[in-house]
Amino acid sequence: MKSQRGWGILLLGLLVLLAVIGPWVAPDWHAMSDALTDALLPPSRAHWFGTDQLRRDVFARLAYGARVSLVVATIAVTVAAILGTMIGLAAGTAVGWIGATVQRCINVGLALPRVIVLLVVLAAVGLLSPVALGIILGGTGWPAVARLVRGEALRLREAPFVVAAHALGATPGRVVWREILPGTMPAVLVATTLGLADAILLEAGLSFIGVGVKAPIPSWGGMILEAREQLTNAPWLLIAPCLALGLATSAATLLGEALRTSLQPDTR
Amino acid sequence: MTPLLEVANLNIFFPQASGESTVPVDDVSFTVAAGELVALVGESGCGKTLTGLALPRLLPRGAEMGARTVIRFRGTDLTSLSESELRTYRGRRIAMVFQDPMTSLNPVMRVGAQIAEAIHAHRKVSKRDARERVLALLTEVGIADPTSRIDAYPHQLSGGMRQRILIAMALAAEPDLLVADEPTTALDVTIQAQILELLDHLRATRKLAVLLITHDLGIVAGRADRVLVMYAGRIVESAKTARLFSHPAHPYTRGLFASIPRLDADTTRLTPIGGSVPRPADWPTGCRFHPRCGAAIAHCTTHRPPLEAAGPDQLAACWVTQGMTK
Numbered sequence: 001m002k003s004q005r006g007w008g009i010l011l012l013g014l015l016v017l018l019a020v021i022g023p024w025v026a027p028d029w030h031a032m033s034d035a036l037t038d039a040l041l042p043p044s045r046a047h048w049f050g051t052d053q054l055r056r057d058v059f060a061r062l063a064y065g066a067r068v069s070l071v072v073a074t075i076a077v078t079v080a081a082i083l084g085t086m087i088g089l090a091a092g093t094a095v096g097w098i099g100a101t102v103q104r105c106i107n108v109g110l111a112l113p114r115v116i117v118l119l120v121v122l123a124a125v126g127l128l129s130p131v132a133l134g135i136i137l138g139g140t141g142w143p144a145v146a147r148l149v150r151g152e153a154l155r156l157r158e159a160p161f162v163v164a165a166h167a168l169g170a171t172p173g174r175v176v177w178r179e180i181l182p183g184t185m186p187a188v189l190v191a192t193t194l195g196l197a198d199a200i201l202l203e204a205g206l207s208f209i210g211v212g213v214k215a216p217i218p219s220w221g222g223m224i225l226e227a228r229e230q231l232t233n234a235p236w237l238l239i240a241p242c243l244a245l246g247l248a249t250s251a252a253t254l255l256g257e258a259l260r261t262s263l264q265p266d267t268r
Numbered sequence: 269m270t271p272l273l274e275v276a277n278l279n280i281f282f283p284q285a286s287g288e289s290t291v292p293v294d295d296v297s298f299t300v301a302a303g304e305l306v307a308l309v310g311e312s313g314c315g316k317t318l319t320g321l322a323l324p325r326l327l328p329r330g331a332e333m334g335a336r337t338v339i340r341f342r343g344t345d346l347t348s349l350s351e352s353e354l355r356t357y358r359g360r361r362i363a364m365v366f367q368d369p370m371t372s373l374n375p376v377m378r379v380g381a382q383i384a385e386a387i388h389a390h391r392k393v394s395k396r397d398a399r400e401r402v403l404a405l406l407t408e409v410g411i412a413d414p415t416s417r418i419d420a421y422p423h424q425l426s427g428g429m430r431q432r433i434l435i436a437m438a439l440a441a442e443p444d445l446l447v448a449d450e451p452t453t454a455l456d457v458t459i460q461a462q463i464l465e466l467l468d469h470l471r472a473t474r475k476l477a478v479l480l481i482t483h484d485l486g487i488v489a490g491r492a493d494r495v496l497v498m499y500a501g502r503i504v505e506s507a508k509t510a511r512l513f514s515h516p517a518h519p520y521t522r523g524l525f526a527s528i529p530r531l532d533a534d535t536t537r538l539t540p541i542g543g544s545v546p547r548p549a550d551w552p553t554g555c556r557f558h559p560r561c562g563a564a565i566a567h568c569t570t571h572r573p574p575l576e577a578a579g580p581d582q583l584a585a586c587w588v589t590q591g592m593t594k
Contacts, residue, residue: 160371167326167366168437169359169389178385182376 008255022063079138084145092153109143279334380418
């Protein structure tokens with residue numbers, strides 16, 4: 001379990017490092033070389049991961065793409081965590097028809113296929129900046145968090161310390177805010193970390209089918225899309241973003257699993 | 269003088285979908301005077317915990333109280349109050365200490381903050397004043413080195429210390445009545461004695477009335493002013509502690525004493541009460557103790573015995589002790 005956490009932190013750290021300082025050390029991501037012969041160069045000392053058909057450095061685009069990927073995914077899971085926690089808490093603690101109605105809304109949210117909803121929304125609003133895309137991804141990711149938080153809240157509201165808080169005269173709002181909400185945080189943290197992998201993949205997928213991050217901003221999904229056409233004569237164009245994608249999702253999953261085992265005592 | 273707390277005809281039932289309902293607490297009446305320590309004694313499942321929870325109206329979901337139930341605190345009937353009015357009683361006038369100090373504290377909140385919550389629930393005080401109050405409370409309940417313990421999390425404290433924290437929380441709003449539900453059951457024997465001594469001490473210094481709910485007659489002796497013995501949802505005997513221990517009237521109470529080892533008698537074998545406590549759904553008619561009672565007569569199987577005088581300061585609900593014979 002320790003090694004899981006270690007690998008997760010190491011890989012995610014490398015990725016953040018790549019995103020933060022990569023664009024500083026590598027050539028400018030949109031700089032096109034003047035020499036026409038610089039197109040589709042294989043990996044070399046000057047261009048670590050080679051160049052693409054537009055004579056751009058693949059490493060620089062990969063590093064900037066890491067930035068895009070992490071920004072989109074972080075915003076997405078943060079928005080989903082905040083919305084999901086509030087809605088789940090309402091469903092799990094409100095009594096009578098309010099709680100039941102909110103629970104219905106969560107079920108509807110869970111029943112809607114996320115990718116289809118995203119395609120419809122993105123088709124309507126057009127290509128977006130990474131921040132706006134993150135917010136939209138988060139706006140469709142909350143139901144899973146809400147379901148989780150509702151379950152935790154239902155469990156916690158019967159906990160002896162919650163009964164004790166009522167017995168001491170705490171108002172219902174204070175009980176929810178001070179006693180129940182903090183208890184749901186471990187589960188939300190785990191779901192958010194695991195959700196990071198989902199969001200990275202989702203962003204790549206949307207960019208791959210051309211509705212994600214606006215070109216020419218580099219994103220891993222977009223790079224895979226462009227590399228498809230050069231598969232036989234320049235495979236490094238495909239391998240680099242695919243590797244990055246695999247490492248990023250593995251890092252988030254490893255870290256999430258490690259958090260789960262250390263935060264949830266029954267699985268320790 | 270009116271008593272501090274007066275409970276009359278307390279009925280608690282769980283309505284079932286079939287229309288029938290189980291009645292785990294059936295027509296319980298008792299009083300607690302200001303500053304008095306009353307013990308409510310009974311086996312597991314006899315309804316004593318529900319009785320305690322009913323006082324500040326904190327019954328679990330699905331439980332209801334009978335229409336004739338009266339819970340009068342200083343003359344105010346709590347059964348007629350709204351939720352927000354009840355909150356001014358919970359903690360402020362009637363506080364509770366629960367059985368399990370391991371789960372009754374919030375694991376993710378510092379203990380000082382939890383005690384402060386109990387103060388803030390009833391009083392507008394600044395953070396600094398609240399912290400001062402918390403330190404004073406920690407000292408009062410016998411926590412050594414309160415300035416370092418105030419920022420501890422529950423898992424960093426021992427069971428005895430956690431129970432002291434729970435008592436400090438209960439005292440935070442200066443209640444008049446403390447309902448202590450099995451406060452020592454989860455603790456080691458030596459720690460039990462310390463916690464009971466603390467309760468005695470608080471009772472003396474704060475003029476606090478205590479309803480001590482327990483299954484352990486041993487902790488009642490020499491501590492309680494009065495004892496209520498509960499069996500299968502009803503009070504079967506009520507007496508001053510000394511009287512109960514010297515002249516137990518109800519066959520169930522006598523059976524309880526016969527099943528406790530004594531230091532001052534040459535007991536070679538204990539005499540347990542035969543059978544076990546029936547579940548609320550299977551409670552017998554008449555006197556509920558009759559299937560396990562050696563003295564039972566035919567009348568006991570059909571007629572419910574009322575609580576009537578059985579000696580000085582003593583009531584018992586038993587046809588036989590009330591002089592009925594076959």
